[in-house]
Amino acid sequence: MRRVLITGTAGFIGFHLAKRLLSEGFQVHGYDAVTDYYDVNLKNRRHAMLEENPNFSVTIGRLEDMELLTKTFDDFQPQIVVHLAAQAGVRHSLEFPRTYVDSNIVGTFNVMENARRQKIDHLLMASTSSVYGANEDMPFIETEKADTQLTIYSASKKATESMGHSYAHLYDLPVTMFRFFSVYGTWGRPDLALFLFVDAILDGRPINIFNNGEMARDFTYVDDLVRAIQLLMDAVPVRPEDRVVPEGDSLSPVAPYRIVNIGNSEQIRLLDFIEEIEKCLGQKAIRNYMGMQTGDVPAAWADTSLLRRLTGYQPKTDYRDGIARFVEWFRDYYQK
Numbered sequence: 001m002r003r004v005l006i007t008g009t010a011g012f013i014g015f016h017l018a019k020r021l022l023s024e025g026f027q028v029h030g031y032d033a034v035t036d037y038y039d040v041n042l043k044n045r046r047h048a049m050l051e052e053n054p055n056f057s058v059t060i061g062r063l064e065d066m067e068l069l070t071k072t073f074d075d076f077q078p079q080i081v082v083h084l085a086a087q088a089g090v091r092h093s094l095e096f097p098r099t100y101v102d103s104n105i106v107g108t109f110n111v112m113e114n115a116r117r118q119k120i121d122h123l124l125m126a127s128t129s130s131v132y133g134a135n136e137d138m139p140f141i142e143t144e145k146a147d148t149q150l151t152i153y154s155a156s157k158k159a160t161e162s163m164g165h166s167y168a169h170l171y172d173l174p175v176t177m178f179r180f181f182s183v184y185g186t187w188g189r190p191d192l193a194l195f196l197f198v199d200a201i202l203d204g205r206p207i208n209i210f211n212n213g214e215m216a217r218d219f220t221y222v223d224d225l226v227r228a229i230q231l232l233m234d235a236v237p238v239r240p241e242d243r244v245v246p247e248g249d250s251l252s253p254v255a256p257y258r259i260v261n262i263g264n265s266e267q268i269r270l271l272d273f274i275e276e277i278e279k280c281l282g283q284k285a286i287r288n289y290m291g292m293q294t295g296d297v298p299a300a301w302a303d304t305s306l307l308r309r310l311t312g313y314q315p316k317t318d319y320r321d322g323i324a325r326f327v328e329w330f331r332d333y334y335q336k
Contacts, residue, residue: 005078008085010043030058063107104156130154139303142250151295168257181263185222186329215270221322224315231311263302
């Protein structure tokens with residue numbers, strides 16, 4: 001039975017990944033601080049569902065607690081580590097930047113140190129499409145330069161990409177970084193757009209629409225995302241001989257290290273997304289059009305050809321279907 005340590009199992013994506021792996025016979029250990037960044041009851045409910053499976057165990061603690069994290073690695077002896085835990089939220093980073101340094105940079109360093117020490121088979125770590133920053137050429141491709149981050153959140157994630165590369169080079173530790181694109185779905189975070197919109201519309205409150213609605217995103221359904229992560233677990237990067245890298249591959253010429261986009265590879269206009277929410281709810285939104293928010297970008301779009309080449313998989317859930325599934329879950333969970 002393969003042993004996978006997942007950080008962030010009380011979180012949106014970590015919960016879904018753990019649930020999927022458990023359903024396929026993996027032994028999973030979670031590590032999560034269960035912070036109050038958003039509703040702790042939602043996080044605890046996710047963990048309670050995972051704990052119904054005897055192959056799931058969990059440690060509650062912060063990534064910054066090196067002693068506890070080291071004990072967790074020693075006790076569980078993971079073969080694969082998927083590092084998803086982080087201080088999330090582009091807008092939150094404008095007000096509380098230090099938490100991003102502590103959790104995302106220091107915490108990730110602690111994970112990498114333990115992965116190096118344990119000589120695990122593969123370390124996979126979450127980055128974000130936000131690292132593309134001010135880049136304008138789309139779709140975004142992993143091999144393009146990404147040095148213009150616009151928030152401390154995206155900067156902290158870019159830092160972890162660089163840290164991951166150094167550990168892969170120095171210690172021959174296989175590292176895959178994945179850049180997520182606008183993930184949404186059931187059991188989602190309350191600070192994400194879909195959750196905010198549905199909650200406000202049902203309560204008759206206005207929704208804030210930034211850049212006067214002139215926005216587009218590559219919305220990626222969470223089930224597709226975790227399927228891609230599972231497949232990438234077996235796509236272990238190998239240090240190339242003679243520094244020769246296949247064309248279009250983000251594999252480092254000097255390390256067993258790779259960056260992979262995970263997205264739906266389809267741009268959806270924000271206003272179309274909102275209109276579909278209105279259709280699912282049978283209720284119109286009260287729209288509050290606003291200017292562009294600091295640190296935000298008008299559009300994002302993933303080139304996912306590398307993901308297809310490595311795994312044969314392409315996320316494909318239509319945003320209309322994904323919204324319908326979320327609305328059904330939201331109404332049931334919150335009884336609205």
